[in-house]
Amino acid sequence: MREFLVEIVTTIPEGTGQDEVDRRRAAEAVRAGELAATGHLARLWRPVGELRSIGVWRAADEAELHEKVLRTLPLHPWMTFAVTPLEPHPNDPGPAGGVGSKVF
Numbered sequence: 001m002r003e004f005l006v007e008i009v010t011t012i013p014e015g016t017g018q019d020e021v022d023r024r025r026a027a028e029a030v031r032a033g034e035l036a037a038t039g040h041l042a043r044l045w046r047p048v049g050e051l052r053s054i055g056v057w058r059a060a061d062e063a064e065l066h067e068k069v070l071r072t073l074p075l076h077p078w079m080t081f082a083v084t085p086l087e088p089h090p091n092d093p094g095p096a097g098g099v100g101s102k103v104f
Contacts, residue, residue, distance in 0.1 A: 001039065001058040004065055007082040008053045010075050027074035040069045056086070 012021055035041040035057075044055040059065035062083060070081060 001060060003042065003086040004057045004059065004062065005084040005086055006055050006057050006065075006070070008055070009080050010051070010053075010078050011080070012078055024074045024078075031073055035069060035072075 032041055032044070040058050042056040042058055044053055046053050057065060057069060059069050062085065065083065066081075070076060070079075073079065
């Protein structure tokens with residue numbers, strides 16, 4: 001699976017009742033857990049003081065990311081997405097090898 005950096009901004013439509021917002025947020029938490037369990041959601045952050053999310057998501061390609069992953073989010077109709085495909089960096093200190101483990 002490929003990795004994607006996804007920035008999500010959720011804008012609740014004016015006039016939406018609090019019950020609807022609460023219902024969708026609860027469903028969103030459940031769905032995020034399901035996507036994490038299947039490996040599609042790797043990490044998720046909220047910048048301090050901001051109402052947006054930044055996450056690392058996984059899918060076979062960008063089409064699958066949109067169609068089979070992001071569209072399944074209960075808040076999807078209220079969300080906008082900025083998607084950046086990622087690839088490993090040779091100096092990444094993460095579990096794939098560490099800094100200097102690859103010749104470039």
